[in-house]
Amino acid sequence: MVELLSPAGSREALVAAVQSGADAVYLGMDDFNARRGARNFSEEEFARAVSYCHLRGVRVYLTLNTLLTDRELPAAADALRRANASGVDAVLVQDWGLLTLAREIVPELPLHASTQMSIFTLSGARFAAKLGLDRVVLARELRREDIAAICRDCGAEVEVFVHGALCMCYSGQCAMSALIGRRSGNRGACAQPCRLPYGVNAPAGSERPLSLKDNNLSAYLQELDAMGVACLKIEGRMKRPEYVAVVTSIYRRLLDERRAPTAEESARLSAAFDRDGFTDGYYRGKLGDAMLGARPENARWPEDLFAAVRKNYETAEHRTVPVSLHCTVHAGKRAELTASVERDGVSHTVTVFGGVPENARTRDLTESDLCARLRKTGGTVFVPNQISAELDEGLMLSASAINALRREALEEMEQKLSHIGSTRHEATERPLPPCPDAPDMMPLLTCSIARAQQLTNALADQMEAVYIPLELLHTIDLSAFARRTRLFALLPRVFRTADEKPFRAALENTPYLSGAVVGNAGHLPLLSQLPLEVRGDFGLNVYNSRALLFLRDQGLHSATVSFELRHQQIRDLQKYLPCEAIVYGRLPLMIMENCPLRSAKQCSGGKGGVLNDRTGTAFPTLCAYGCRCEIENSRTLFLADKGEYKTCGLTYARLRFTTETPEECLAAARRYNGQSDWTPEEYTRGLFYRGVE
Numbered sequence: 281m282v283e284l285l286s287p288a289g290s291r292e293a294l295v296a297a298v299q300s301g302a303d304a305v306y307l308g309m310d311d312f313n314a315r316r317g318a319r320n321f322s323e324e325e326f327a328r329a330v331s332y333c334h335l336r337g338v339r340v341y342l343t344l345n346t347l348l349t350d351r352e353l354p355a356a357a358d359a360l361r362r363a364n365a366s367g368v369d370a371v372l373v374q375d376w377g378l379l380t381l382a383r384e385i386v387p388e389l390p391l392h393a394s395t396q397m398s399i400f401t402l403s404g405a406r407f408a409a410k411l412g413l414d415r416v417v418l419a420r421e422l423r424r425e426d427i428a429a430i431c432r433d434c435g436a437e438v439e440v441f442v443h444g445a446l447c448m449c450y451s452g453q454c455a456m457s458a459l460i461g462r463r464s465g466n467r468g469a470c471a472q473p474c475r476l477p478y479g480v481n482a483p484a485g486s487e488r489p490l491s492l493k494d495n496n497l498s499a500y501l502q503e504l505d506a507m508g509v510a511c512l513k514i515e516g517r518m519k520r521p522e523y524v525a526v527v528t529s530i531y532r533r534l535l536d537e538r539r540a541p542t543a544e545e546s547a548r549l550s551a552a553f554d555r556d557g558f559t560d561g562y563y564r565g566k567l568g569d570a571m572l573g574a575r576p577e578n579a580r581w582p583e584d585l586f587a588a589v590r591k592n593y594e595t596a597e598h599r600t601v602p603v604s605l606h607c608t609v610h611a612g613k614r615a616e617l618t619a620s621v622e623r624d625g626v627s628h629t630v631t632v633f634g635g636v637p638e639n640a641r642t643r644d645l646t647e648s649d650l651c652a653r654l655r656k657t658g659g660t661v662f663v664p665n666q667i668s669a670e671l672d673e674g675l676m677l678s679a680s681a682i683n684a685l686r687r688e689a690l691e692e693m694e695q696k697l698s699h700i701g702s703t704r705h706e707a708t709e710r711p712l713p714p715c716p717d718a719p720d721m722m723p724l725l726t727c728s729i730a731r732a733q734q735l736t737n738a739l740a741d742q743m744e745a746v747y748i749p750l751e752l753l754h755t756i757d758l759s760a761f762a763r764r765t766r767l768f769a770l771l772p773r774v775f776r777t778a779d780e781k782p783f784r785a786a787l788e789n790t791p792y793l794s795g796a797v798v799g800n801a802g803h804l805p806l807l808s809q810l811p812l813e814v815r816g817d818f819g820l821n822v823y824n825s826r827a828l829l830f831l832r833d834q835g836l837h838s839a840t841v842s843f844e845l846r847h848q849q850i851r852d853l854q855k856y857l858p859c860e861a862i863v864y865g866r867l868p869l870m871i872m873e874n875c876p877l878r879s880a881k882q883c884s885g886g887k888g889g890v891l892n893d894r895t896g897t898a899f900p901t902l903c904a905y906g907c908r909c910e911i912e913n914s915r916t917l918f919l920a921d922k923g924e925y926k927t928c929g930l931t932y933a934r935l936r937f938t939t940e941t942p943e944e945c946l947a948a949a950r951r952y953n954g955q956s957d958w959t960p961e962e963y964t965r966g967l968f969y970r971g972v973e
Contacts, residue, residue, distance in 0.1 A: 282505045282512055284535060285341070285439070286528045289517035291321075294329055296525040299593035301532030304339035306372065308517070309363065312344045312356050312468075327366045331698035335661060336599035337623055339369040345394035347466045347823040347842065348375050349849055357381055357709060364389050367702030370414065373397075374452060374466075377826030381709065383412065388704040390414040392439070396452040396466065397801065398819065400426070402777040404802030405434035415439055415510065420446055420495065421873040423565040428507045429777050437510035442501070443527055443549075444515025446492040446559070448474040449870035450774055453819060456869040458844050459913055464972035466821060466844065474870075475574065478899075479892040480880040489876035489891070493573035496549065496558030498531065499540045519553065522586035525593050526552040551582045562873065569879040602665040603693065605654050607685070609637050609645065609671035615681070617654070619662075619689040621697065628700075630692040634685040637675040645677050653682040662690050712829065715854040718929025725952055726860065727935040727945070728770055728797075730902060732756050734937050734945045740764040742949035744932065747797050750783060751905050753790050762792035771806075772905035773799040773819045774871055779906075780806055787812065795837070804834055813837045818862065825854035832857045838931060843867055843917075846971035847924040858931035863919045864948055865936030866912035867966060869899065875909035877901060900939050912938050918963035920951045925968070 286297035288307040297305045307329065308320035321329055326342075333340045342363045348356050356378055363371060364386040371389060373379050374396035382391055392415040393399055393408040400419040408416045415437040418427060422440075431438050447454065447465075454465045456473050463469040474490040495515070497504070504512060512535075514527050530545050541549070550557070556573030560566075592598075604620040615634040620627055637645070651667045724744035729735050732755045740746060740761045747770040748756060758767055769787060772779075784806050787796060795812045798804060799819025807814055816822065816831055816839035823842050831839050838858040841850055850861060877889045891899045897914045904910045917936075919925050925933060935952060937945045947958040 282501075282509060282535065283339075284528070284531055285511050285513045286524055287444075287514060287517040287519070288329070288524070289320075289519070290521065291325060291329065292521040293517070293519075293524045294332070296521040296589075296593050297528050298333060298336055298338050299596075299598045300525045300528040300589075301598075302338060302528050304341060304369070304511070305333060306341040306343055306513075306517075308343045308468075310355070310359055312346055312348065312352070312359060323362050326363070326368075330366045330368055334367060334700045335694055335698045336601065337697075338599070341392065342368045342371045343394070344378060345372045345374040345396050346468045347464075347821055347844075348378055349845075350824045350826075350852065350854075353377060353381060353824060353826065357385055360386050360389070361706055364704055364706060365702060367699055367704075369701060372417070374821070375823060375827065376820070376830040377824040379411070379413075380826050380830050385707055385709050386704065387707055393417060393436075394452075395419060395441070398450055398452040398774075399801065400450075401775065401780060401800075401802040402430050402433055403780055403805040404800060405430045405436060405438070407801045407805055409435035417441075417513070419450055421450060421562050424500070424503070424507075424563055425565075426776060427504070427509065427563075431508035438508065439511035439513055440497075440504060440509050441495060441515055442497040442504070442512045443531065444494055444519075446495050446562075448490040448492055448872055448874070450873070452821060453773065453871050454869070455844065455867060456911065458967065458972045459867055459869060462967070462970055462972050464844055466842075467972060469973045477894055478876075480876055481882050481889045482892065483896070484892050484894045487880075488574045489572065489880055490870075490872075491555065491574045492571055492874065493555045493557055493559040494553065495560070495562070497560055497563055498534060498546070498549065499560070500563065501531070501534050502538055505535075520581065520586065521593075522581075522589050523552045525589040526585065529589070548585065551585055567874045567878070571874055572879060597661055599661065600663040601661045601697070603657070603662045603690070604666040605664055605668070605686075605689070607650055607654060607667075607669045607671075607682075609650065609669070609675055609677055611639075611672045611675060612636065615677055615685060617685045617689045619693045621693060623697070623700075628693070628696055630689055630696055632685060632688045632692060634677070634681050634688075637677045640674050640676040643676075644673055645671060645675055647671060650677075650682065653679060654686050656683070657686070657690065660690050660694070662693070712825065712854065713856075715825075715856055718855040719858075719931055722926055723860075723930040723933035725935065725949065726932045727937060727949065729945070730938045734940065734942050735761065736942050736946065737761070737764060739942070739946050739949055742946070742953055745794070747934075749905070750786055753786060753793075758790070758792040766794040767792055768813075768815065769793055769796045770817070771796060771798055771800075771803050773817070774873075774904065774908055775800075775802070775906060798836075815860070816840055816857075818843060818868075825856065828853060828856040828859070840934065844967050844972045847928050847968050849971070850928040850930070853929070855929050855931075859929065860932035860934055861925065861928070861930050862917065862936050863925045863933045863968075864917055864952065865934075865940075866900065866916055866938045867936070869911040869913055871904055871908060871910045873908055875907065877909060878907075902938060913964070913966075915962050915964040916960045917966040917968075918960055919965065919968060920948075921959070922965075922968075 286302035288294035288305040372394040395417040417439040458464040561571040728747035745766040799817035840860040
């Protein structure tokens with residue numbers, strides 16, 4: 281049966297989720313997870329949480345789904361070891377370096393691909409399965425048809441978000457919070473700038489064109505189950521425990537009774553939390569302003585509802601464990617009690633021994649007396665579902681002796697169930713292989729363009745390579761530029777399974793290409809057996825040396841490092857691959873499925889637009905592949921007058937052209953090649969010196 285997975289941002293929320301019917305919970309330990317603002321668990325608290333859940337037959341998943349620096353990986357490795365020793369059922373990961381590290385040190389521990397990995401195609405899901413990931417958490421933007429196609433063929437379990445908050449940007453691809461306020465969403469510190477007011481091609485007013493209503497797929501649970509979805513996930517580790525209880529209990533009933541929610545249940549979901557209602561727009565493929573919503577500033581929690589549900593999960597044990605008890609009492613032998621619990625097709629059994637029975641002086645111990653004593657399991661999670669006894673006539677065993685026998689058996693069973701999974705072995709972390717020295721040379725200039733007009737002969741002459749969006753290849757006479765520079769197809773960062781065959785055909789049939797630039801795990805299978813050099817783009821979120829080593833093992837020739845890294849962190853990376861960094865241009869803040877321009881009836885037919893925040897800062901928007909929207913930073917990254925990017929060990933330095941005219945593109949290229957003193961009117965140093973939290 282499909283699994284119901286609930287959030288546990290605190291011990292109280294954990295209890296609420298378990299007592300309300302969750303099959304599994306997900307929670308964070310330390311700071312290595314995508315909700316650092318939640319009350320994450322200490323090592324001791326985490327171990328107790330696993331025991332509490334396992335005793336009741338509930339699985340526990342640890343979220344280690346953030347990007348990690350080289351300095352943070354040892355602490356993350358320690359967290360993996362501690363989680364493994366506690367018996368955690370799986371770990372969610374985003375970082376390629378942490379993935380490889382986990383495979384080394386805890387090889388038996390199941391791993392799940394976090395939604396932060398940006399997996400939204402069949403190829404991406406298959407790639408994750410090939411790496412040994414047991415489960416893939418799909419992007420929330422997928423339609424029902426996309427989910428079904430992935431479920432049919434991917435080779436791993438599929439997990440889908442069914443309720444809770446929606447990010448405007450694809451998870452794992454948002455840099456808005458990082459670039460505006462140094463709080464990285466990729467590292468669990470998002471400040472949620474998407475919930476603020478913006479004006480679309482106009483000054484900001486009260487509209488919130490980046491704020492989505494909460495997701496609610498409660499009407500489609502049977503459909504998702506029929507598709508083969510393995511797990512239905514409720515979002516909300518930052519929410520109150522009572523919210524978790526309300527949502528979990530309703531989804532539990534809907535799954536058990538195989539039905540849609542009643543009007544009353546829908547009202548309770550809304551009362552628990554919503555943003556001007558709910559949306560199922562992504563699932564149904566119905567985008568637009570109907571998906572937008574914001575929480576009123578004067579909104580209050582429903583304290584009466586919450587008080588009732590809190591009393592329910594705090595004062596009663598709803599996750600009792602059926603246990604079978606069999607007791608034997610024979611003359612001259614110690615009394616023996618065997619307790620058995622069936623779970624997931626496995627029988628867990630413990631046997632304990634008491635004292636030797638005495639000859640009865642007044643009244644024999646009867647089978648009914650013995651079973652009545654054994655049935656008194658109050659104060660524990662156990663409820664006898666079968667009690668049997670074998671005893672000789674004429675014997676006596678005191679009530680206290682029988683009670684002690686029962687207590688000991690149940691205590692041992694509790695220990696046994698609580699520590700399921702805690703016997704996996706650990707392996708020794710292998711030392712990293714020797715790394716070639718970083719190049720002691722000026723990085724070679726590359727550039728990416730957003731419009732065909734930006735590519736001129738003069739610009740091509742300045743570049744080691746030019747990255748051309750795949751969808752623009754047919755609009756450009758590549759032969760004219762192939763004599764001047766190397767040409768690479770820049771694959772769309774976001775696409776769908778239906779796009780895979782056309783992409784492959786375009787790469788096979790376009791002459792003059794030297795290679796391709798990939799920004800998603802789903803791109804890699806599309807390039808197999810093609811005679812093209814493969815370079816990694818910023819969408820792969822390369823944050824540490826192990827990630828570089830991983831990508832080298834996947835056949836990449838170079839990789840673009842995350843633009844959230846400071847120059848010292850880039851410098852200290854072991855360059856297992858030639859590294860590239862963006863050193864000029866507007867950095868991408870968000871890429872969105874639900875276009876704010878289209879929602880505001882401001883679509884310009886591919887020309888883009890602008891979002892204005894409350895301070896009057898203007899953020900250009902570009903039309904991305906598939907009629908998606910990409911928000912660019914308000915200011916241009918400019919480092920040409922700084923020397924640090926030249927001494928970080930980079931092989932390539934990229935100029936990212938977005939809104940520039942052809943003349944501005946050429947001026948920037950000449951400045952970076954030391955041929956002029958051109959400087960943009962407004963610029964930023966990005967995160968190159970500041971870094972992120």
